[in-house]
Amino acid sequence: MLTMIYACDTNGAIGKDGDLPWKQSSDLQHFKRITIRKTVVMGRKTWDSLPPGGLPNRRNIVMSRTPRQDVEVMSFEQIIELSQNEELIIIGGGEIYSLFLPHCKEIHRTIIHTEVEGADTFAPDISELGFYLIGENHQSPGPKDQHSMTFQHLIC
Ligand SMILES: NC(=O)c1ccc[n+]([C@@H]2O[C@H](COP(=O)([O-])OP(=O)(O)OC[C@H]3O[C@@H](n4cnc5c(N)ncnc54)[C@H](OP(=O)(O)O)[C@@H]3O)[C@@H](O)[C@H]2O)c1
Numbered sequence: 001m002l003t004m005i006y007a008c009d010t011n012g013a014i015g016k017d018g019d020l021p022w023k024q025s026s027d028l029q030h031f032k033r034i035t036i037r038k039t040v041v042m043g044r045k046t047w048d049s050l051p052p053g054g055l056p057n058r059r060n061i062v063m064s065r066t067p068r069q070d071v072e073v074m075s076f077e078q079i080i081e082l083s084q085n086e087e088l089i090i091i092g093g094g095e096i097y098s099l100f101l102p103h104c105k106e107i108h109r110t111i112i113h114t115e116v117e118g119a120d121t122f123a124p125d126i127s128e129l130g131f132y133l134i135g136e137n138h139q140s141p142g143p144k145d146q147h148s149m150t151f152q153h154l155i156c
Contacts, residue, residue, distance in 0.1 A: 002083045002103050004090040005034055007110040007149075008123045015093055015121030019049055025144030027110045030151060031091075034108050040089050041079055043096040047071060061088075063096060094121040107131060111150040130156040 007027050008014050015021060036057055044064035047054065054060035054071060061079065062071045074082070080103065082088060090100045101124050109123075135153035 001087045001105060002080075002090060002100055003087060003106040003108070004097060004100065004104045005031060005108040006092055006097060006123050007031075007112055009112050009114050009116045009119070011115055011119070012122045012125070013116040013119030014097075014123050016116060016119045018045060021116040021119055022112055022114065022146050023144070024110075024112060024146060024149065026139060026142050027112065027145075027149055030108075030110065035089050035091065038087060038089050039082075040091045041074075041096065041100075042091045043093050046091065046093040046096070063099075094123065098124045101126065101129070105156060107152075107154040109152045109154060111152065113148045113150070114146070126154070132156065 006014055007020070007024065009021070013021060035055070039059040039061060040055060041061045041063070044062055047060070047062045060071055061074050062068070063076070063079070064073050067073065076099065079088065083103070090096060090104065107126065131154040133152055133154055137151045138148070139151065140148050
């Protein structure tokens, strides 16, 4: 099964200059709770934005058209095949969300209540794909958050 997790602003922006466009500790904790001890799949640019070694206590799989030795790399077909037997969590970025969205049955989406200026990466539009909310939780900013946020859980 393929699950997707992302955080976006109110216009769907997810990235700017190769990084997240906000400091949002509560969302990082939420991300960790959903992904810990699972297998995560990401594009090479998202991999490059992480600290060396990637996300700890998770199996990190990267998509790249260039072979590399520092991390497990898989093709689209290999990832789809692996997802028949275990839950894989698609963690971005924009290219990889668009690639796998038609195969995803579940989405964890955090709306960050801001409008990022100059964003260069966006989440794909999910509005026509039959996803519906099964959970929603609004949270005011904590001491290490720049903005309020809404955690959403959708399935289709
Ligand atoms: N807000 C969020 O939740 C969130 C989550 C994750 C990332 N982000 C942000 O999103 C941005 C990065 O997203 P992005 O769209 O620029 O890049 P990306 O999706 O992270 O990575 C794109 C790369 O993936 C590889 N790739 C793409 N399609 C492939 C395919 N079919 N087969 C094999 N490899 C493939 C290519 O790597 P090669 O060039 O090596 O071939 C491509 O350059 C950053 O700003 C990051 O901080 C935000």
